[in-house]
Amino acid sequence: MTILVDHDTRVICQGMTGWAGTHYSAAMLEYGTRIVGGVRPGKAGTRHLNLPIFDTVAAGMAETDANASMVFVPPSNAAAAMIEAIEAGMPLVVALTERVPVRDMIRVRDALKQGATILVGPNSQGVLAPDVCKIGVMTTGRARRGTIGIMSRSASLTSEVIAQVSDAGLGQSTTVGIGGDAIHGLGMRECLELFLADQDTRGVVVIGEIGGSEEEELADFVAAVKPRIPVVALIVGRYAPIEHRMGHAGAIAQGLAGDAESKIRALQAAGVIIAESPHLVGATMREALFVTA
Template identity: 55%
Template structure:
């Protein structure tokens, strides 16, 4: 089992003919993802990677029956592209674009309210269900099918943990990069709810970092709602300096808020097994499953 995607998911790509989109969508197709077309305004009627190109998302959905989109549109236009996908009623939108203007994302968040769309990202490595579907830029050579669900704010750490869990012969049900930008779609709480409902997931891993409030929100959710499955977490940035941006836009610890130590304490107080080192995450998952 998996969450949000499966082998029948039909994917279009917004920004389809761009260099990065072409590279990653070609690999998604090779992986077995059902990519059914792309959207580039002004290029409708052409073909790219052997698939049709449309002028709008609405046209693409009507012609292909697509139910998911991968967004590779540059930052200045990405907000409008996301709103177009939401207005077209796509159930799932995955945005890999980084550094979309915050005010544009505020507009997107407002448009998401009451809509049928779940947004993953922006600044997301994507979503991957081993052997079923891959949307985004997540590497697809380390995974193996299994029953560990992963939700992460860090792309590189996701790859490391997927490899560790595969080495433990546990495998993954679905891996989701929720995105590192400060304003984003699906968060840790959404992922916990989805994984808890998924019969194919036996354990959930949260990979957090400094900045933002996803970890604290997850802790509050777990305190109010008893975890139905073991939850393991790791929070990067324990020794990061205050008030300095570390990496992408969401990883900044301002005036003592959003620090790793506070996030770790909140998660532990909610009953989460927190790994003390990135190298120990796979083993911590194994131990949590044994104790369940």
């Protein structure tokens, strides 16, 4: 099985008519994702990529029965697009936009409290269930259907870990780019809960980095529930300078808070298996599965 998406996922693209929306929507259609329309205010009644365009998310949902939205809207308007989808009752929203202002994301976070929408992102690579559904910008050449769930804060390392897990003969059930921004939707703990509820996911890889406290919160959850399947973590940024921003809004360690070593210690204490280097993730998970078999 998968988490978040499946063969019945019907996607509309907010911002489809822009360059990014066009380019990635076309790639997703080629992969087999069921994109059923796009949203661009003022262009209702037109077609793009041979799909209908709507003025609003609500109109798109009413006409197409869409149950997922992806956001390719520029940073200045991305929060408004997310809130529109949340208020329309969209079950899943995947926000790919980078550099959404933190103040705007506070409004999005408040909107999420009023409904049942699951938000992935922003600054997310998306969600990929190999041979089932792709929402976002992940590469698919090395992805293979399998039994390992992957959740990641790092875009570049996601592709590397997917390749390793595939080369190890394990494949992926679902890969989720939760996003690296300081304020975002679905977190590591919630994502692991979804993987644990999926009977076909036999192991989970966590790709973490400096900044924030998500890895520590995940460690508390793992210690409390003692998962039946192995959890392997790769935490990067061990040699990152303190109080220097690294790449994006979430990646900054302040003093002893949010640094890589403290995250690793917390996860190890909870029973999470640490991959000592990015090139060892696939082998570490394969060994962990053999030990627990």
